[in-house]
Amino acid sequence: MRTIRWTAWILVVLVAGLTVAVLVSPNIRDNLLGKPGTGSGVAAIGGAFTMVDHTGKPVSDRDFVGKPSVYFFGFTHCPDVCPTSLYDISTLMEDLGPEADKLNVSFVTVDPERDTAQVMSDYISPFDSRIVGLTGTPEQVSDMTKAFRVFSRKVNLEDGGYTMDHTATIYLMDAEGTFAGTIAYGEDTETALGKLRNLIARS
Amino acid sequence: MRKFALTLATLVALALPLTAQADDHAKKTHTAGDITVSDHWTRAMPPAAAVGGGFMVITNAGSEPDRLVGLSTPRAGSGEVHEMKMDGGVMKMRELADGLEIPAGGSVTLEPGGYHVMFMGVEDGFKEGEMIPVTLVFEKAGALEIMMPAGPVGSKMHPGHTH
Numbered sequence: 001m002r003t004i005r006w007t008a009w010i011l012v013v014l015v016a017g018l019t020v021a022v023l024v025s026p027n028i029r030d031n032l033l034g035k036p037g038t039g040s041g042v043a044a045i046g047g048a049f050t051m052v053d054h055t056g057k058p059v060s061d062r063d064f065v066g067k068p069s070v071y072f073f074g075f076t077h078c079p080d081v082c083p084t085s086l087y088d089i090s091t092l093m094e095d096l097g098p099e100a101d102k103l104n105v106s107f108v109t110v111d112p113e114r115d116t117a118q119v120m121s122d123y124i125s126p127f128d129s130r131i132v133g134l135t136g137t138p139e140q141v142s143d144m145t146k147a148f149r150v151f152s153r154k155v156n157l158e159d160g161g162y163t164m165d166h167t168a169t170i171y172l173m174d175a176e177g178t179f180a181g182t183i184a185y186g187e188d189t190e191t192a193l194g195k196l197r198n199l200i201a202r203s
Numbered sequence: 204m205r206k207f208a209l210t211l212a213t214l215v216a217l218a219l220p221l222t223a224q225a226d227d228h229a230k231k232t233h234t235a236g237d238i239t240v241s242d243h244w245t246r247a248m249p250p251a252a253a254v255g256g257g258f259m260v261i262t263n264a265g266s267e268p269d270r271l272v273g274l275s276t277p278r279a280g281s282g283e284v285h286e287m288k289m290d291g292g293v294m295k296m297r298e299l300a301d302g303l304e305i306p307a308g309g310s311v312t313l314e315p316g317g318y319h320v321m322f323m324g325v326e327d328g329f330k331e332g333e334m335i336p337v338t339l340v341f342e343k344a345g346a347l348e349i350m351m352p353a354g355p356v357g358s359k360m361h362p363g364h365t366h
Contacts, residue, residue, distance in 0.1 A: 079256035079321045080287050081294045083249060087357025122251030126356045151293050158298055159281050159323060168294040185289055186316060
């Protein structure tokens with residue numbers, strides 16, 4: 001009976017110790033639970049990319065490290081969701097005020113054929129001036145959408161033009177460029193603001 | 204007395220076009236046959252944008268369903284009736300090839316995130332405060348001319364509505 005009691009106590013201490021170790025040590029935690037974004041078992045969202053910003057300057061994921069980042073994907077031949085998202089994000093940034101300076105906010109095209117740096121620059125001009133437009137070669141854009149697990153597909157229209165089906169989710173990345181969450185299309189303003197404030201506070 | 208009646212008639216005749224004009228300017232609804240369009244609006248387009256969306260409420264007072272089958276405006280190369288759907292976080296926009304049905308005695312709302320009329324090939328982008336003339340074509344009610352006020356870029360509600 002005594003042996004059983006001792007064994008039980010030893011087990012309790014071991015489990016407690018392990019729990020503390022997991023919580024305290026990032027290395028053990030990452031080994032056991034997988035590092036978000038890079039560990040096995042967790043779908044990696046984000047990663048390396050090279051693109052061109054709306055001023056025509058080449059940029060990479062490294063340029064966005066140091067501040068948490070917000071990425072959303074769209075295209076300029078988009079009558080509804082894209083201007084609405086840009087407007088919503090501008091409103092959120094206005095609500096955050098100077099706190100929004102602590103974020104990188106990027107509008108990434110899924111339609112590089114039509115959305116040159118100049119088109120992106122013109123298109124984002126009515127919105128918050130802190131928003132960066134990203135485009136690139138079709139390969140660069142395809143690599144970035146793959147890295148972010150963003151779905152996009154060209155759909156032909158009757159008049160000979162085309163539209164793009166695309167993921168309308170907003171991606172949140174921490175200051176190291178690791179996936180930190182999402183804001184869904186149409187998510188209510190207060191929830192979205194809370195998520196952005198959390199993202200800023202954690203970084 | 205006769206003179207008075209004549210003067211009155213003249214005054215009324217003179218005043219009528221004025222009221223008609225004022226009415227026209229602030230016209231809230233447009234009707235053709237059983238179809239009435241209200242709360243119609245569009246929004247200013249970002250520079251370089253070649254497409255825009257138009258929104259409205261279409262009511263059918265008739266006992267038969269009707270369909271919005273097409274539209275045109277001198278401001279765009281072409282216009283289509285579209286449906287926007289979110290499918291697992293993916294935005295999908297499709298032309299409604301058979302048009303948009305307006306049920307008998309019912310109404311359909313075109314609004315951001317749902318149905319819209321899409322203006323394509325717009326060379327001179329809509330600006331906030333402009334009135335955009337649009338001709339809607341219904342299968343039964345025929346053509347209906349409306350003037351769509353352009354609200355701010357990306358806004359989600361009729362420019363006449365305020366928070």
